[in-house]
Amino acid sequence: MQKLFISLLLLVSLFSFGQTKIKGQVIDFDTTIPLAFADVLYQGKIHKTDWEGxxxxxxxxxxxPIIIxxxxxxxxxxYxxxxxxxxxxxATTNINDTKSILYTDNKVNKIVKQVIDNREKNNPEEALKSFEYKNYEYLYVTANPDSISSKIDTIQKRKLFGGIKTKLDSSNYKFKKLVSKQHIYQTEKVNQIQFNKKGNKETILGTRMAGFExxxxxYLGLKLVSYSVYENPFEILENPLQNPISNYGRLLYNYNIIDTVSIEGRKTYRIYFQPKKLRANRLRGLLYIDAESFAVAKAYYRIYGVVNINATYTFDYLPEHTIWFPKKRVFKVRKGTNTEDLKLLGGTIKFNASAEQKIGNNASDHTELIIESKVHDVSINKDFVIDNRFVKIDIPETSLNKKESFWKTYTKDTIDKRKLNTYVSIDSLSVAEKIESRLILGRKIINGYIPISYFDLDLRSLIKYNGYEGFRLGLGFVTNEKLSENYKIGAYGAYGFKDGEFKYGITPSYLLNKKTETWISGSYSDDVHEIAETYFVTDPKRFKIYDPRPINITTFYNSRSSSVFLESKILPKTDAYFGLHHNQIQPLFDYTYLLEGESFTKxxxxxxxxxLQWNPFSSFMQTPKGLLEYKKRHPKFxxxxxxxxxxxxxxxFTFTKVDFKTYYELPYLSGQKSSVLFQAGIVVGDSPLTHLYSIAPNSINRDAILKRVTFAGKNSFETMYYNEFFSDRFISLHLKHTFNRINLGYHIDPEFSIxxxxxxGAIDNPENHIGLPFKSLEKGFIESGIEANKIFKGIGLTAYYRYGPNQLLRFDDNISIKISYHLDLGF
Known part of the structure; x- marks a missing residue:
């Protein structure tokens, strides 16, 4: 018996030494997308790649040979x-294979249809009367130290006056040393999710971020991946995708049954789905479908492209409610096939460019962003009331300073030695580099201010230029929260070197209600304004380093204005404004308004x-600082x-002026986006030219094309001359599509738009307006063009052409070439 055992052992050993186990992966040659479930033939036997190829x-x-x-x-x-x-x-695509599109067989097609048909029974938000649970979410940016080389490389650089300089590059070594001790960044939160038939709400119970008090x-409103696998569109990195378990999704994806497996004692079908166009960077993944209820019991999602994204969903089966309820989500982002540097979360995670479209050896290429969330304390079909349903996220002051004992309740099963070191290290780094104060400064700059002690200096007042004032130098400020959170005083003064006049204004304000951000203000100003300008007082007042349109405008009017006004967010999803204004107006150009035999020059x-600005599709959060629109969705009205x-x-004069505007922007996961701007206005009654519409023209009336080259506006008509048209009623439509940036080398990477x-429009009684000749827009105005923005350091070029009923006789008079500039502040 012993001899037999020894013989068998020797036989097995000889067999083992006679073979070598190798691992491999099959990918698309051009896109590097893995080929799932491809046939791998070796010595007459057929093997299969898994869903990762x-x-x-x-x-x-x-x-x-190994044949694929x-x-x-x-x-x-x-070999x-x-x-x-x-x-x-x-593997290389067979361009001659006209039958390469995959089709779904009838069996799996019926299963997927059952999943869609039973979605209302299986989606907790539709099947249950109510539910609430606590959710622990941990986001961290990290890398596996074992995947990083500790080798210190040498880099050769050419000297300024010739010759070669050799330097040691220890970045990989330092990076490996760092991530061996701690994560690169991390943040945690515990939130309570509530849902009933009247709405849903998230309340932050505790939150902490490394480096921030x-x-x-x-960030607390950031949605990097959908909570529910039944959502349509399905969101990843805040971009909408067609859900594979939707009626339209069935047209985009191919489905394949791999096998059946048991989860929590229930039979499930394991179904792989991928785009019908194999090389598309749409969603692909594995769905585990309950064979009885046709609910999703587990799901894996992947996207391969600029970034590689993995999302995993697991569920608990609740037999008393016959439903699969969310248990855990894991979301990972790593570098994909990008040809330029990629930043996420404001640069917290950065991937260096890779022209070879493959994972390189650079330390940052091994960095990944991971989000893990786990459900606790589930309660189903209990009665509760959701307050302020339009506020989707509530962040009470008590959630900001939770003790360590609070966090241990939710992380008691987690063992991560690097986690605690990260908080200590990042917090000390934050103090040293004043990260938090720099972030506050960045927010101020975006809105056009620099804080100096008790005052915020208004950057928009410093320097301007227009055709009437020439260079305009000024100084403006508003008091900040260091002085008081309940009142503020804004003031400015400016001097125009061409007109030789001083302008000024002052606006004191008092906070009536912090929660609704209700302010009452008074104001007095003596300043100049562009004629016939359409200005919405509820528009966000974002900082622009320059305003291109007024540069060549010469037709302004002086206004001495006294006003009192109220601003509030008391209405759901609405910025509201009400004011009383008294204006003494003096046109600063040759103009007389005739009305019932009387002439008005002032x-x-x-x-x-x-x-009102109504944002019905946006999501809002209540913070200790006030109401915040954290998810800006379109359209806005x-x-x-x-x-x-x-x-x-x-x-x-007696008149009524009504203005309306709506804007819609549709982003795509590829980075492209489309936008639509619709605007309309009407003046009923007797109104001078200063208060009518010119519809934002932006072209100088000069003969040569090159003499008309100025700066392009954002939503202006580039081929329409200043003061060419005026209307007392109008509608306008702006359509634009922006493509991905194209890397042409030498740091030239334009972003093209069409x-x-x-x-x-139209105007009644144009003969009443004397001194400034103009035309009516009753025949309409059309222009189209192409923009090459951000060619180099934010500078670009645009070209537009005017056509249609108001096309000019000379061909080149219809052409407009402009310089564009887009400033990226990096915040």
Whole structure:
């Protein structure tokens, strides 16, 4: 018996030494997307790659080929290496295979249809009357130190005056040393999720971010991946994707049953899905479908592209409710096939460019962003009331300073020695580099201010230029929260070197309600304004390093304005404004307004104004600092009505002015985006030219094209001359599509856009406006063009062409070439 055992042992040993196990992966040659479930033939036996394109083989004869077969690709022959190294096989698309599109067989097609048809029964948000649970979420940026080489490399650089300089590069070594002790960055939160048939809400119970005493509230509203696998569109990195378990998704994806497995004692079908166009960078993954209820019991999602994204969803089966309820999510982002540096979370995670479209050896290439979230304390079909349903996220002050004992309740099963070191290290780094104060400074700069002690200096007041004032130098400020959180005073002064006049204004304000951000303000100013300008008082006042349109405008009017106004966010998803304005107006150009036999060269207008900006699709959070729109969704709607007050002090005219605007922007996961801007306005009654519409022209009336080259505007008509058209009613439409940036080398990487703009309008009694000749827009105005923005250091070029009823006789008069500039502040 003992001899038999020894003989068998020797036989097994000889067999084992006669073969070498190798691992490999099959990918698309051009896109590097793995080929899932491809046939791997070796010595007459067929093996399959897994859904990541990976396989494992026992090699006995190295001279025998490994043959890869996959629909739509040429057969690929490869040979294993005797050292057993990893085998990466790149398959080439068969361009002659006209039948390369994959189709779903009837069996799996019926299963997927059942999943879609039973979605209402299986989606907790539709099947349950109510539920609430606590969710622990941990985001960290890290790298596996074992995957990073500790070798100190040498770099050769050419000296300024010739010769070669050799330097030691220890970045990989230092990076490996860092990530061996700690993560690169991390943040945690515990939130309570509540849902009933009247709405849903998230309440932050605790939050902490490495390096910050108070959290970045915008991050707490960041949705990097959908909470539910049933959502459509399915969101990844805040970009919408067609869900594979939706009716339209069935047209985009191919499905394949791999096998059946048991999860929590229930039979599930394991179904792989991928785009019907194999080389598309759409979603692909594995769905585990309950064979009885057709619910999703587990799901894996992948996207291969600029970044490689993995998302994993696991569920608990609740037999008393016959439903699969979310248990855990894991979301990972790593570098993909990008040809320029990629930054996520404001540069917290950065991937260096890779022209070879493959994972390189640079330390940052091994960096990944990971989000892990786990569900606790589930309660189902209990009665509760959700307050302020339009506020989707509530962040009470008590959530900001939780003790360590609070966190241990939710992380008691987690063992991560690097985690604690990260908080200590990042917090000390934050103190040293004042990261938090720099972030606050960045937010201020975005809105046009630099904080100096108790005051915020207004950057928008420092220097301007227009055709009437020439260079305008000024100084403006507003008091900040260091002085008081309940009141503020804003003021400015400016001097125009061409007109030789001083302008000024002052605005004191008092906070009536912190929660709704209700302010009451008074204001007095003596300043100049562009004629016929459409200005929505509820528009965000973001900082622009320059405003290109006024540079060549010469037709302004002086206004001495006194006003009192109220601003509030008391209405759900709405910025509201109401004000009373008294304006003494003096046109600063040759102009007379005739009305019922009387001539007006200067006049007084007193108006009441109501303005609303409604963002019905946006999401809002309540923070200790006030209400914040953290998810800006489109369309947005702006409405404004101004009514002159008959009988008011010195009011010369009676009219009603109504303005409307809506904007829609659709981003794509590829980075491209489309946008639509629709605007309309009407003035009913007697109104001078200063208060009508010119619809944002942006071209100088000069003969040669090159003499008309100025700066392009954002939503202006580039081929329409200043003061060419005026209307008392109009509609306009702006359509634009922006493509991905193209890397042409030498740091030249333009971002191309195509755009079309249309406007039509009319004016009653144009003969009443004397001194400034103009035309009516009743025949309409059309222009189209192409923009090459951000060619180099933010500078670009645009070209537009005017056509249609108001096309000019000379061909070159219809052409506009402009310089564009886009400033990236990096915040």
């Amino acid at each position: 990976k396989f494992e083989l026992a090699i006995t004869e190295f001279e025998k 077969k996959h629909k739509g690709y040429y057969d690929k022959f490869a 294993a290496k005797k050292d057993g190294s990893f085998l990466l096989i790149k 108070k959290p970045i509230y915008e 006049y007084t207008i007193t108006t009441a104004q109501l303005a 702006s409405f404004q009505i101004s009514q002159s007050i008959p009988g008011a002090v010195d009011n010369d 755009a079309t703009r249309f406007a039509i």
